Amino acid sequence: MMDDAMLAALREAVGAEQVAxxxxxxxxxxxxxxQRRFLPDVVVYPNxxxxxAAIVRLAAERRVPVLPRxxxxxxxxxxxxxxxxxxxxLTRMNRILEIDSRNLLAxxxxxxxxxxxxxAVEAEGLFYPPDPASKAFSTLGGNIAECAGGPRCVKYGVTxxxxxxxxxxxxxxxxxxxxxxxVKNVVGYDLTRLFVGSEGTLGIVTEIILRxxxxxxxxxxxxxxxxxxxxxxxxxxxxxxxxxxPATLEFMDASAIDCVRGVKDIALPPACQALLIIxxxxxxxxxxxxxxxxxxxxxxxxxxxATIAGNAAEAEAIWRVRRSVSPSLRQLGPDKFNEDIxxxxxxxxxxxRRLAEISARYGxxxxxxxxxxxxxxxxxxxxxxxxxxxxxRVDGALEDIFRNTVALGGAISGEHGIGMAKKPYIGLNLDAxxxxxxxxxxxxxxxxxxxxxxxxxxxxxxxxxx
Amino acid sequence: MMDDAMLAALREAVGAEQVAxxxxxxxxxxxxxxQRRFLPDVVVYPNxxxxxAAIVRLAAERRVPVLPRxxxxxxxxxxxxxxxxxxxxLTRMNRILEIDSRNLLAxxxxxxxxxxxxxAVEAEGLFYPPDPASKAFSTLGGNIAECAGGPRCVKYGVTxxxxxxxxxxxxxxxxxxxxxxxVKNVVGYDLTRLFVGSEGTLGIVTEIILRxxxxxxxxxxxxxxxxxxxxxxxxxxxxxxxxxxPATLEFMDASAIDCVRGVKDIALPPACQALLIIxxxxxxxxxxxxxxxxxxxxxxxxxxxATIAGNAAEAEAIWRVRRSVSPSLRQLGPDKFNEDIxxxxxxxxxxxRRLAEISARYGxxxxxxxxxxxxxxxxxxxxxxxxxxxxxRVDGALEDIFRNTVALGGAISGEHGIGMAKKPYIGLNLDAxxxxxxxxxxxxxxxxxxxxxxxxxxxxxxxxxx
Numbered sequence: 001m002m003d004d005a006m007l008a009a010l011r012e013a014v015g016a017e018q019v020a021x022x023x024x025x026x027x028x029x030x031x032x033x034x035q036r037r038f039l040p041d042v043v044v045y046p047n048x049x050x051x052x053a054a055i056v057r058l059a060a061e062r063r064v065p066v067l068p069r070x071x072x073x074x075x076x077x078x079x080x081x082x083x084x085x086x087x088x089x090l091t092r093m094n095r096i097l098e099i100d101s102r103n104l105l106a107x108x109x110x111x112x113x114x115x116x117x118x119x120a121v122e123a124e125g126l127f128y129p130p131d132p133a134s135k136a137f138s139t140l141g142g143n144i145a146e147c148a149g150g151p152r153c154v155k156y157g158v159t160x161x162x163x164x165x166x167x168x169x170x171x172x173x174x175x176x177x178x179x180x181x182x183v184k185n186v187v188g189y190d191l192t193r194l195f196v197g198s199e200g201t202l203g204i205v206t207e208i209i210l211r212x213x214x215x216x217x218x219x220x221x222x223x224x225x226x227x228x229x230x231x232x233x234x235x236x237x238x239x240x241x242x243x244x245x246p247a248t249l250e251f252m253d254a255s256a257i258d259c260v261r262g263v264k265d266i267a268l269p270p271a272c273q274a275l276l277i278i279x280x281x282x283x284x285x286x287x288x289x290x291x292x293x294x295x296x297x298x299x300x301x302x303x304x305x306a307t308i309a310g311n312a313a314e315a316e317a318i319w320r321v322r323r324s325v326s327p328s329l330r331q332l333g334p335d336k337f338n339e340d341i342x343x344x345x346x347x348x349x350x351x352x353r354r355l356a357e358i359s360a361r362y363g364x365x366x367x368x369x370x371x372x373x374x375x376x377x378x379x380x381x382x383x384x385x386x387x388x389x390x391x392x393r394v395d396g397a398l399e400d401i402f403r404n405t406v407a408l409g410g411a412i413s414g415e416h417g418i419g420m421a422k423k424p425y426i427g428l429n430l431d432a433x434x435x436x437x438x439x440x441x442x443x444x445x446x447x448x449x450x451x452x453x454x455x456x457x458x459x460x461x462x463x464x465x466x
Numbered sequence: 467m468m469d470d471a472m473l474a475a476l477r478e479a480v481g482a483e484q485v486a487x488x489x490x491x492x493x494x495x496x497x498x499x500x501q502r503r504f505l506p507d508v509v510v511y512p513n514x515x516x517x518x519a520a521i522v523r524l525a526a527e528r529r530v531p532v533l534p535r536x537x538x539x540x541x542x543x544x545x546x547x548x549x550x551x552x553x554x555x556l557t558r559m560n561r562i563l564e565i566d567s568r569n570l571l572a573x574x575x576x577x578x579x580x581x582x583x584x585x586a587v588e589a590e591g592l593f594y595p596p597d598p599a600s601k602a603f604s605t606l607g608g609n610i611a612e613c614a615g616g617p618r619c620v621k622y623g624v625t626x627x628x629x630x631x632x633x634x635x636x637x638x639x640x641x642x643x644x645x646x647x648x649v650k651n652v653v654g655y656d657l658t659r660l661f662v663g664s665e666g667t668l669g670i671v672t673e674i675i676l677r678x679x680x681x682x683x684x685x686x687x688x689x690x691x692x693x694x695x696x697x698x699x700x701x702x703x704x705x706x707x708x709x710x711x712p713a714t715l716e717f718m719d720a721s722a723i724d725c726v727r728g729v730k731d732i733a734l735p736p737a738c739q740a741l742l743i744i745x746x747x748x749x750x751x752x753x754x755x756x757x758x759x760x761x762x763x764x765x766x767x768x769x770x771x772a773t774i775a776g777n778a779a780e781a782e783a784i785w786r787v788r789r790s791v792s793p794s795l796r797q798l799g800p801d802k803f804n805e806d807i808x809x810x811x812x813x814x815x816x817x818x819r820r821l822a823e824i825s826a827r828y829g830x831x832x833x834x835x836x837x838x839x840x841x842x843x844x845x846x847x848x849x850x851x852x853x854x855x856x857x858x859r860v861d862g863a864l865e866d867i868f869r870n871t872v873a874l875g876g877a878i879s880g881e882h883g884i885g886m887a888k889k890p891y892i893g894l895n896l897d898a899x900x901x902x903x904x905x906x907x908x909x910x911x912x913x914x915x916x917x918x919x920x921x922x923x924x925x926x927x928x929x930x931x932x
Contacts, residue, residue, distance in 0.1 A: 100810075100812075101707065102703050102810075102811070102812035103810040103811050103812050103813075103841075104706065104811075105810075125707070146652060147652045147656075149650050153649070153650060157627075157649075158649075158650060160656070160659075161623075161627065170899075170903060174899040174902075174903075175899065176897070176899045176900040176903055177896075177897065177900055178900065180875060180876070180877055181810045181875040181876075182808045182809065182810060182840070182841055182875070182876055182877050182880065183619070183623075183624075183808075183840045183841075184615050184619060184624060184808045184837075184840050184841075184842050184877070184880035184881060185808065185877040185879075185880060186612060186613045186663045186877075186879050186880065186881060186882070186883045186884070187877045187878055187879055187884060187892060187895045187896060188884065188892060188895075188896055188900075188901070188904045188922060189660060189663070189664055189668075189904045189907055189908075189922075190613075190626070190659050190660060190662065190663050190664075191900070191903060191904065191907075193626075193656050193659035193660070194655060194656060194659070194660050194907075196656065197652045197655070197656050198655055198656075202655075213711075214706060214707060214708075214709040214711075215709075216709070217709055237568050240570065240680060241567070241591070241680060242680075243680040243681075243682070243683055243749070245679075245680075283709070283752070286749075286752055342648045342649075342650045342651065343648065344566075344568075344569040344571075344647045344648060345568070345569050345570075346566075346568035346569050347569075371650075374648070374649045374650050375569075375648055375649075375650075376650050409646060409647045409648070410646070410647075410648055411646055411648050411650070411651040411652075411653045412653055413651075413652050413653055414648065414650035414651060414652065415650060415652060416652070417652045418652070418653060418654065426653060426654060429653045429654075430643075430653060430654055431642070431643065433636075433640040433641065433642045434642040434643055434644065434654075434657070435654070436640075437636060437640075437642055437657060437911060438654045438655045438657065440910040440911060441655055441657075441660075441907060441910055441911075442655075443910065444906040444907055444909065444910035445903060445906060445907075456654060456655075
């Protein structure tokens with residue numbers, strides 16, 4: 001399908017130097033943060049909305065798959081060209097077009113790296129809260145495609161809550177503008193939020209209007225250790241019911257704590273079976289009293305120790321506990337299945353209990369940490385797929401995890417999206433009629449089925465697990 | 467189209483006592499808060515999701531218009547049966563099914579009155595922030611249909627920001643469930659927010675999962691008067707840049723202040739050309755210092771007087787200034803055109819200036835107040851339509867208002883929706899390709915075009931104003 005005429009047409013449309021079909025270019029755009037690879041036919045690096053529209057129109061004429069790509073840091077395979085086609089790399093469209101401090105908004109291109117925008121707005125006393133772990137390299141376009149989250153969501157919400165408007169090239173190559181420079185807007189359907197989290201299957205975002213906040217004046221960090229996950233989870237609810245919404249409320253369960261027990265300079269109480277990293281932000285003067293109130297609330301709840309960082313170095317030492325988990329995971333197995341389930345906040349301890357059962361049932365180590373404030377558990381299944389029968393055990397464990405997540409009222413993905421990694425399981429979470437409405441929306445916007453095909457929806461409705 | 471067989475089928479489906487086709491029943495469901503009337507053919511009062519689905523399936527079989535209705539308090543004609551058909555009144559589905567204080571959420575039926583839910587959750591120390599002016603009688607289903615706002619949105623956001631999940635009867639009579647009991651959720655497309663603000667044109671919401679917050683411990687109110695609208699608007703930006711986000715930031719311009727000059731017990735400085743009503747909420751101890759800081763910030767900005775309420779009665783006296791505007795409007799003309807435009811916050815003074823010009827140009831009084839924090843201006847055009855040529859002057863003024871709103875980067879509706887009142891103007895705000903995508907979504911979900919027909923989209927694309 002990618003014949004010489006198509007390549008020539010692409011070169012004609014956007015300039016030959018922006019089109020690459022070398023094996024090197026194709027291989028370097030074949031992967032993402034999952035461990036799968038699919039070669040695209042060609043890689044194109046547009047510089048403008050008009051160029052993206054020209055590419056998509058060519059793809060539509062020839063019925064060639066076309067898919068947007070940012071940094072390729074996604075965990076669900078959203079950027080993988082599973083049916084080949086044209087990968088539209090948006091990293092050259094990386095300009096911050098405007099920071100409007102009077103109206104608290106920024107206008108950016110999709111290739112801007114998340115942390116780059118954060119640094120730029122913070123230099124002006126402003127704040128863009130969403131902070132996915134990949135923020136040092138992930139792009140805002142990718143964040144929008146997946147509706148990225150991060151630790152600060154318990155207080156500040158997710159990417160969706162900061163997107164005011166979008167310019168989108170639709171799958172038929174038209175350019176539309178959704179939303180605008182205002183927070184309140186009820187003119188027609190909320191297409192902005194339809195595109196946020198649509199994983200590049202409904203169009204290619206080429207310009208973004210983002211809402212900003214004033215930067216909090218100060219931030220304080222504390223580490224609280226507990227004798228049980230149940231007590232740590234009760235602590236989370238108690239803090240929030242106590243009218244304090246921390247900026248972050250991260251947890252590690254016993255499995256994650258075991259991972260860091262041997263790490264140098266990390267000393268946790270022997271009885272510690274769960275811990276919370278709590279950050280509060282706001283006016284400097286109110287943070288000390290706020291942390292003291294949190295300590296008071298926690299003391300009756302099986303609190304072992306509470307450590308409040310007195311300075312940035314001490315805060316960094318607290319965060320090192322959390323960051324030491326991931327590097328130590330590989331000792332448990334070379335292959336990681338990183339899931340991001342979410343359950344109602346109060347169900348976190350029950351889900352952790354069930355995860356331990358599943359770990360035992362399938363004989364696979366499962367390490368859990370994540371965002372306790374919003375019930376978002378990062379479940380890491382660590383295995384060696386080289387061992388005979390291991391893939392089947394992993395598949396069984398994952399399906400069991402997702403079934404239990406849904407049974408507790410949760411969702412099988414809170415931040416990463418469905419992509420191709422979770423599409424066999426989406427039927428566990430959504431009934432057939434709800435999926436049918438989503439398919440109808442996809443069909444309405446992408447009648448040719450060329451925009452990032454093979455994602456979200458199960459390939460074969462008859463094989464849908466439900 | 468509403469023959470005896472159809473009526474019999476409806477009675478069969480939901481019970482005869484829930485179906486009314488008397489003239490009285492039809493007339494009392496022919497209106498909303500606009501001044502227009504359209505008789506429905508029949509009024510049905512379902513008690514459950516299943517009954518709603520049965521009604522919609524019958525409507526689909528017979529190609530009869532069907533439309534949901536809450537309290538009928540909308541300002542855009544969204545609940546008007548402009549093509550007759552079946553009005554589905556949801557006021558009997560008015561149960562609060564669950565208030566889950568551990569997970570900070572509520573599950574409700576669509577007929578619950580907004581204030582009823584607010585009172586119920588506040589009794590448990592919780593908080594549902596969206597507060598449309600109609601909250602004493604508007605229903606949550608209607609709030610969701612229009613994505614209702616209110617004064618508290620500057621800090622707390624709009625209805626959309628509190629809807630976690632929905633049960634919806636689609637226009638083909640299927641029951642789907644979107645979202646869920648979790649804040650983070652990226653499983654498939656964000657249908658929840660597609661339905662929020664869709665004005666009853668994509669389906670009938672029959673159950674709602676709402677996010678709650680802890681109730682703020684205390685609230686304080688102040689009144690600040692200014693020598694110009696420009697200074698009042700600068701004050702708004704200055705407060706927010708000063709890292710204080712008040713719970714409400716209401717303004718009145720000179721036109722609205724003139725309305726209340728003669729009202730008993732309201733004394734405003736003679737030089738007062740604009741005022742702000744500022745409410746802060748949170749921990750009791752921090753509110754005093756916060757209001758003092760606001761005063762400091764405002765003093766260099768043409769502040770005439772600042773009055774901080776010392777108790778509830780004084781706060782009530784401040785709010786009486788704002789509430790006295792509407793009753794006095796009718797002295798200016800018996801017919802009110804109440805528009806809810808929104809512009810980027812910093813453009814409020816320029817828009818107010820242009821509104822004064824438009825008022826002079828068409829010879830119609832225009833009174834403005836609203837939510838300064840989010841640029842949402844309630845524009846009240848007061849006329850006597852009995853005067854010859856007045857309708858044409860009003861039409862001219864409204865179109866001029868909407869054109870200027872869009873030119874300043876704004877939206878023609880921030881809270882009320884498009885309905886039928888603003889559909890001739892939607893083309894001013896959305897380009898043809900963007901509207902075409904919205905039409906495609908409508909067509910995908912409602913292929914028969916029976917769900918609340920005649921709303922949002924201009925009847926004749928050729929006559930689209932743009």
